[in-house]
Amino acid sequence: MSPTRQQVLMYHSVDDFDEDPYLITVRPARFAAQMAWLRGRGLRGVSMRELLRAQREGTARRLVGLTFDDGYADFATHALPVLLRQGFTATVFAVTGRLGGDNAWDPLGPRKPLMTADQLRQVADAGMEVASHTQTHLSLAGAPTGDLYHEVKTSRTDLEAILGHEVIGLAYPYGxxxxxxxxxVRAAGYAYACGIKPGEADQLCLPRTHVSDDDRLLRLTVKRALHYCKWGRR
Structure with missing residues (x-):
């Protein structure tokens, strides 16, 4: 089965907010409702590592990939308890050169704190997958070759040192x-990578569905239907 057949949802931050210029934040109550919606439809949210393993085994039909870009600290405080309560797992893509810092790559703000190395270990111990979002959140398309290879290789090495186990996935900053x-990414030894739009590289450029605070249950239903209209149910 092609890894693009199963829907993969793309989140960033789960927190209350007054402004959200990049549409990356979902309020905790909305997030809890979205996860309950998945559970109510007989679906289970899982990490990319778990999803791809299930696809290889032919057991992925009722699974949905859950991913969180950037590694915001609110994942540990707001998203993780909801995921554990539902029996879900997820993948967090961390920017290794900014652990404990903030999202300085977003010039319009607001500033959001990122998880520390200790918090990454804690969420991994809770059953979540921690994967790479490069070292500095550099846009990789068109980047100088030296910077490109440094960003993807160093971030993987850093995460493996923090977590004490192999890191197999990456998400491209900005998609x-x-x-x-x-x-x-292939040369650095990753088994998969997530983008946004479908790409020719298949498992090294997996498409995802962006989820925002505006996605109430009807919109989630439509987004899921559109995904399967494109990829088909298999």
Whole structure:
């Protein structure tokens, strides 16, 4: 089965907010409702590692990938308890050069704290997958070759030192990936990588469905239907 057949949801931050210029934040109550919606439809949210393993085994039909880009600290405080309560897992993509810092790459703000190394270990111990979002959140498409390979290789090495186990996945910052970026990810030894739009690289450029605070249950239903209209149910 092609890894693009199963829907993968893309989250970033789960927190209350007054402003959200990049539409990356979902309020905790909304997030809890979205996860309950999945459970109510007989679906189970899982990490990319778990989803891809289930696909290889032919047991992925009722699974939905859950991913969280950037590694915001609110994942540990707001998202993790909901996921554990529902019996779900998820993948968090961390920016290793900014652990304990904030999302300085977003010029319009607001500033959001990122998880520390200790928090990454804690969420991993709770059953979540921690994977790479590069070292500095650099857009990899069109990046100089030296920077490109450093971003993807160093971030993987850093995470493996923090977690004490192999890291197999990466998400492209901003969803930007070109052929050279994909080849750098392949050379660094990743088993999969997540983008946004479908790409030719298949397992090294997996598509995802963006989820925002505006996604109430009807919109989630439509987004799921559109996914399967494109990819088909298998």
């Amino acid at each position: 930007h990936a070109d052929r050279e970026a994909v080849e750098a």
